[in-house]
Amino acid sequence: MVVTSFSESPMATQADYDRLSELKAFDETKAGVKGLVDAGVSQVPRIFIQPPDDFTTGDTEFSFPVIDLQDMNTDPDRRKEIVDMVRDASETWGFFNVVNHGISVTVLEEMKNGVRRFYEQDTEVKKQYYSRDLERKVVYNSNFDLYKAPAANWRDTFYFLMAPQPPDPQELPPAFRDILIEYKDEVMKLGFKLLELISEALGLKANHLKDMDCAEGLAMLCHYYPACPQPELTMGTTKHADNDFLTVLLQDEIGGLQVLHQDQWVDVSPMPGALVINIGDLLQVNSMYYVLHYFV
Template identity: 30%
Template sequence: MVARGEEVISSILELTDGMEEIPSSHLVPSELRPTTKLDDWGPIPVIDMSLKDRNVLKKLVGDAARDWGVFQVINHNVSIPELLSVGEEVKLFFHRPCENKVKLELEPLKILDTEVYYTGDNTKEDLHSLYWAESLVCLWKSWSKITEKVTRSSDLIFPGGNEAFRSGTNEIVMGCRILTVEVLHLLAEYLGLEAGFFSDHCFPEGSSLFRWNYYPSCPRPNETLGAIAHTDPNLLTVLYQDEAGGLQVKKNDVWYGVQPMTEALIINIGDCLHIFSNAIFHSVVHQVLVNEKAHRLSLAAIYYLEQQTDMTAPDSLVTEKRPRMFKSLSAHDYWTMIFNERREHKFPKSLNGLEALRDFIRRPQEQTA
């Protein structure tokens, strides 16, 4: 078990001014520190979503989800110019004086009761993997009245109004939903299921959130991480990273860097899709490296199943060679288990859903078709 630090830090970004050493609260244990270079790029699949042959497209998407648990997409439905524009507004927020930003800071246990919050020191929370990063989160829960929710979020972040942020965010939200539904349809079809098998449990009542993460430059990047190795406990994540790079994914115990591509978005398979597909699709273990020279900005558009969803894999995905992998489990039960473990400081094991799921794996005598 690794304890998180207890030093009181309001803003990682402000802390870095003139810093030569990393506070003890943000030193990553030696066994978790990066072992490869930031630019050790891997052969992560890049998929053109505009391909006309759907059979080819679904095979590319399905193979990538099965073999890697992550892939990049180009020619998608999300406006990159709008995303970059909104990103500039978000940077303005992160570079505000600390006393202005902390007005949106909340106690961790109150997070689910709000729509917007800021975290200047993510080590205060045990709910996620972030370390050397600040975060701005828009939590929208269900998709009903999403445009109104985006407007309220914008007004909370920019009380004086910010049309570029509001309108741009609204466009990105809609584009990410279209992309997410399309990817989920392709994954379902790849498995021989109805196209809406996964997406119908996600929209319109599943929760969604936008998490902007800002990773300041770091004087000793080999002693910490932007985010410690983890999987995503949700269904699927659409991720944007800027040109600073830093995202790494793990395959066969080897870390590979995901090379930044201006026009690309990254799709991460989450724990719930891993369970729901009977482990045909793999929840990707990933981490974020920081660097000495540049700040890094990312956006994670995170999509959850409806809480009552029974994640038991369809019978058609169960065979003699691949028996039923997991005990019956609802989305709500899984999240409750994961977040309770994180609150109890079962760290860093609870950050990896593949490890946490060991208690839900069916034993040989329990496995039935």
């Protein structure tokens, strides 16, 4: 890999900077951001430099919601409390942490370790999965929007379409094949629970969203954020909205996630064994439809 093929100086003039050529040079290595770090890059290449106004610090005024799912299926009174908390967190934040969700810490830790095993193996092994064909069910690359975004994010990603028609297990990387399948099954179970709670929070029957096939699909994204030599110049993930029904986020212990709440960015500190739930845009639109339907 030839690192010097990228302009590393933030002060490079526009005449010296052919962005498309640098994007292609980076992409064609099929080594991702991890490849840059392994090659010893000492400055962030210009294609990754974010506009200054994209950086913000977290606010400590707010307390991020945490919902304990313990006894949700055995104690009717406790379930009502949980439904009320889900309703409140969904309306006011669109995000919340869940604990006692049914997925063991062992599975969560092994999933994170498996992702690290994949990214930390030899580049030549990883290259066989590298693609920009998003029709594939198994895709590894760096920045799905590399050629469209104003600046690339400092991360690599493995994408899996795991439901309703999962890939052949042999298509999955051996580095974390077994745990990926196990984690997928556990997340699907948790998704069913959450959709029941959200349905009830909307005043509907517990199976309503599942009966609408909201739980049929499952896409999994495994992000990897290598150490950055100039973290003040770039970001692992820039601000965005998720166009999904429901997103389950497994954070590493390093953290770094922020959510926008009351026009302020709030840090979501990692909690051991917790999962972050994101009420996606599609579910918010779907929820609004039911609010109008039942109250107008």
